[in-house]
Amino acid sequence: MSERKITMSKAIAEAIDLEMARDPKVFVMGEDVGIYGGIFSSTTGLFAKYGGDRVKDTPISETAFIGAATGAAAEGMRPIVELMFVDFFGVCMDQIYNHLAKNTYMSGGSVKLPVVLMTAYGGGYNDAAQHSQSLYSLFAHVPGLKVVVPSNAYDAKGLMHTAIRDDNPVMYFFHKGLMGLGWMSSPATASTPVPEGDYTVPLGQAKVVREGQDLTIVTLGWMVHRSLEAAAELEKAGISAEIIDLRTLVPLDRETVIKSAQKTGRVLVVDEDYQSFGLSGEIAATVAEAGALKSFRRVAVPDVPIPYSRPLEQYVLPNPQTIAQAAQGMLEMVG
Amino acid sequence: MQPSRDQLMWMYRTMILIRRYEERMAEVYFEGKTPRFDIGWGPVPGEMHLAAGQEPVAVGVMSHLGDHDTVTGPHRPHHLAIAKGVNLKAMTAEIFGKKTGLGQGKGGHMHLFDVAKKFSCSGLVGAGFPPALGAALAAKMQGKNWVAVAFAGEGAANQGSFHESLNLAALWKLPVILVIEDNSYGISVPKAASTAVPTNADRAAAYGIPGAFVPNNDPVAVFEAAGIAVERARQGQGPSLLEIKTDRYFGHFQGDPELYRPKGEVDTLKGHDPIARLRTKLMEGGVLSEDSDAALRKAVEAELEEAYAFARNSPYPEPTEALKHVFV
Structure with a gap:
């Protein structure tokens, strides 16, 4: 290779x-x-x-x-x-x-x-x-x-x-x-x-890009990188985050998500899409249907169009700080 | 219909205002983006589509419009907004993402809304035609002799919205004018590689409405063609289609490497500058002197300085304001 x-x-x-x-x-x-x-x-x-x-x-x-x-x-x-x-x-x-x-x-x-x-x-x-x-x-x-x-x-x-x-x-x-x-x-x-020749990555197979014990961050695309940054910060605070890069939404690798949720007991979805009626809700439903939903949060765009002005856009997009804050909030909850 | 002396002078001054606005914007845009260019950096981030060279389209048509008439524009909107009389300070502040901007920083340069001037634009190609029809319909239903004008590039004339709008406008005899700004390129794709007919004006025949092609990027020629179309619309005789040959001096967006453009093309185009040509004409006609031209240009610079300073000095919106205005 x-x-x-x-x-x-x-x-x-x-x-x-x-x-x-x-x-x-x-x-x-x-x-x-x-x-x-x-x-x-x-x-x-x-x-x-x-x-x-x-x-x-x-x-x-x-x-x-x-x-x-x-x-x-x-x-x-x-x-x-x-x-x-x-x-x-x-x-x-x-x-x-x-x-x-x-x-x-x-x-x-x-x-x-x-x-x-x-x-x-x-x-x-x-x-x-x-x-x-x-x-x-x-x-x-x-x-x-x-x-x-x-x-x-x-x-x-x-x-x-x-x-x-x-x-x-x-x-x-x-x-x-x-x-x-x-x-x-x-x-x-x-x-x-990247290998020069051809190779395939299967659809419907998520990747655990970081292993952890305390919570599961489910994400994809750009937000994988921002979640990795957040996880590095969380590590310093003694919190061990597992990160799942979904890679494909359809088919969705529900098994990997559920397995990790069962292990950590906490699921945080980080999504650059609008919050409501989308990926984060689907992940919550998936984990809940499997009986593995104990603690759940999401960081996503708060149901507004993406604003132009820099301070406004930065406010609505998930970033390493907001991700880390959400994760810490989950850990501080009882149970 | 020939422009009056006042109309000629208004067109000349407005073309200079537009040109200098765009040149200044090009400079500001690269602030914070040199030596390394990053589209997200500097006081004016994001995409920037400038209209230097396309001034004749804006002034030739807008000469015939008042505040009651509606204009919709495309992603390259500054020339149209300025000629329509959109508040220059609020527009510039919007482009800087400031609280004092037309949309309080929510919209940015492709999404300018000035309700008082009945101006709006969209970042989606061909999206301005149907709303212009709607404005024309509203005028007609309310018994007003107002008209609506939709502007778009020649690339937009291959969108379904263009053809659907032509048919509906003709069917309902709406007081609307569809103006195609042919600047030769849809981003990198030349007109001949995207469009099955030489001029989009020919397409008017398919909908039984008048279509005119205006060559030469000349404000007076645009004035004449638009005058006929606007008058027709005001008198209840229905829509028209205009295609205006114009020139894009900058790239599609700032930062466009323009590898698709033959070398030296822009210099050739600038040798045919509509502002310089009108200046010569006005000088020869005794309408303009070296002194009055210098005074006019000085006044334009002062107006621009005021608008840009206002934008720069205005505050950004508070971050949480991002959550407002989804609904009224």
Whole structure:
């Protein structure tokens, strides 16, 4: 295994490159995926290598090109489609949640739709309410879409290989602030050693990224890194936090979450998405249904749109301090 | 319809105000972002889409509008907001994320709302067409001769919302004008690679409404074409579509490496600067002198200085204010 360390954006582009090389049915389309290489560098180098027939810039016509991905996939192609920001999916939602997500089911399993829908999510750089949302729970809510949210370069590459080879629609979310872009800060832990060849990371297998005894932090994406920072602080206060990186929401690795909850007795969900009706509630329900819910808290965006102004945005996004405070609060509770 | 001397001077001054506003914003934007650029740093973080070069669109159309008329804009909105008369201090404060901003720091530069001036904009491409139809519908239902104008880039003309809006506006004969600002690129994608027809004005025929293409990035030509469209709308004759050829001097956003642009393209475009061309015209017509031009530019700088100083000196909102305004 190679020890070279690469960014998450490079890892994603590399996985797509390898899949395009091994399967002529794999192609890429989306806005600015060609010469530009993707606004967040997820397709860098692909246009130069494969040309405009397999790396297609599209008009700003998402209903058309995302619907076309469904149609092409039904005919045996394996499209990878990028829509720049998850915030933009509203314009083409019908093609996604009524068609891409349901045609397999409605056809009694006879229609296969191997589509990867790739998009950027998340905030932290003051891009305001229409360019900073997470929204993965919205897509996880709709049956028929697999949902992938990697937190680092190694997982990003392996999950992309798996997503492309999957015969079902996969929504692939990457956090802008994890991509290792030259123009946006990334946590150092997002770039990792990544093998040069292909490998897969299975969907539906969470990863315990830090073992601990006192509480379980369930999280994903950027929040894995912020939770790790919080855990380091908690350690100093004598609190041992276990951290689970879910990696995929659909399928959700409930078993790993429940097992850890049974061990620690305390579950804290850290989520960059809106608090209500989403991931944190789902994790609470999962643990409760297993009879393992003793103590539960969540740190998430408090049900407001993401504000522009820096002090406002920093207030609503979970950070290492708010995570550590919530954890400490749980430990101080009786029982 | 030719612009009066006053209208010409208003267009000239407003174009300079817009240009200098954007140039100044470009400078401020890079504060705190050098030597290392990070989009989240400095007094103005986040994406920044500047409209230098696109001034003729804003002033040529806005010459015909008053406070009662509604304007919706796209993610690149400053030129339109300024020409519509949006409060410059409050707008700048909003872009600085300050409590005194139009949206108390909640919105930022892509999301400017000035109720008094009936101006709003959105960060989503093509999102401004339907609300403009709604404003036009409201005017019509209330028996007012107000009009609404939606502005968007040429990339937006491939959105479903554009075509749906054209059909609905034509069907209901709404007093609305859809204005396409053709600055040649949707981020990196040139118009020829995104659009099946040479000019979007041709698409008006599909909906049985007038469509005009205005070449040359010329405020007077825009004034004339917009005059016809606005008059038509005010008289209850229904919608029009305008496509205006214009130029984007900056990148899609600040920090855009612009590798998709041929070298020297921007310099060529700047050789055709609409402000310089109008200046020559006004000088030749005896409307403007070297002295009056210098005085006008000095006044513009003072107005900008006031707005930027106001923004800089205003306080940030309290963090907990993030929780307010989800509902009224």
